[in-house]
Amino acid sequence: NAGVMQNPRHLVRRRGQEARLRCSPMKGHSHVYWYRQLPEEGLKFMVYLQKENIIDESGMPKERFSAEFPKEGPSILRIQQVVRGDSAAYFCASSPPGQGYSPLHFGNGTRLTVT
Amino acid sequence: SQELEQSPQSLIVQEGKNLTINCTSSKTLYGLYWYKQKYGEGLIFLMMLQKGGEEKSHEKITAKLDEKKQQSSLHITASQPSHAGIYLCGADNKLVFGAGTILRVKS
Numbered sequence: 001n002a003g004v005m006q007n008p009r010h011l012v013r014r015r016g017q018e019a020r021l022r023c024s025p026m027k028g029h030s031h032v033y034w035y036r037q038l039p040e041e042g043l044k045f046m047v048y049l050q051k052e053n054i055i056d057e058s059g060m061p062k063e064r065f066s067a068e069f070p071k072e073g074p075s076i077l078r079i080q081q082v083v084r085g086d087s088a089a090y091f092c093a094s095s096p097p098g099q100g101y102s103p104l105h106f107g108n109g110t111r112l113t114v115t
Numbered sequence: 116s117q118e119l120e121q122s123p124q125s126l127i128v129q130e131g132k133n134l135t136i137n138c139t140s141s142k143t144l145y146g147l148y149w150y151k152q153k154y155g156e157g158l159i160f161l162m163m164l165q166k167g168g169e170e171k172s173h174e175k176i177t178a179k180l181d182e183k184k185q186q187s188s189l190h191i192t193a194s195q196p197s198h199a200g201i202y203l204c205g206a207d208n209k210l211v212f213g214a215g216t217i218l219r220v221k222s
Contacts, residue, residue: 006157040214042203043158043215044212045210059210093209101145101146103148104158104160106150106157107157108156
């Protein structure tokens with residue numbers, strides 16, 4: 001029973017390039033959350049998606065960042081024209097559908113380094 | 116907007132000692148989650164508290180939510196090196212997390 005899978009684990013991009021981070025939720029989970037973590041800053045919410053829908057993107061920067069969760073395939077967090085300040089660990093988490101307070105299941109993150 | 120403040124920011128304890136980590140919310144919580152993160156890995160769910168005054172335990176870790184549902188504490192009894200890591204509290208809406216408490220256990 002595979003957990004949340006994120007790839008790549010490490011990603012190095014030069015300034016101006018695009019970064020694509022992938023997240024496959026746990027089997028049966030239809031809710032996906034993306035977070036960014038900087039040292040000593042904790043976990044910052046970015047976006048919450050369900051299949052083919054963005055539910056809450058209040059934590060996403062207005063420019064260069066986008067996310068999708070298509071009907072088939074993983075969720076993608078895309079960062080265009082990366083800058084040094086985008087360097088961080090990006091975590092994806094999933095939860096099952098339906099109401100109730102179910103905990104999040106996290107992937108091991110993608111560590112993005114912008115050179 | 117809601118904020119979760121954790122204290123202390125970090126602590127170092129001798130193996131075998133007890134310790135407590137606190138999480139205070141700026142607003143009343145409908146529920147609170149505790150997670151643990153090891154360096155370079157994702158967060159692992161520990162416990163969830165929903166009711167005021169609720170207390171839950173798992174092995175040597177006990178978490179409590181106060182009656183007003185604005186403060187939670189995580190208590191570790193007889194700490195071990197395996198307890199080392201970052202402990203984070205998270206709000207029920209899954210949008211807000213505390214900054215984390217870094218725990219180091221000296222053997």
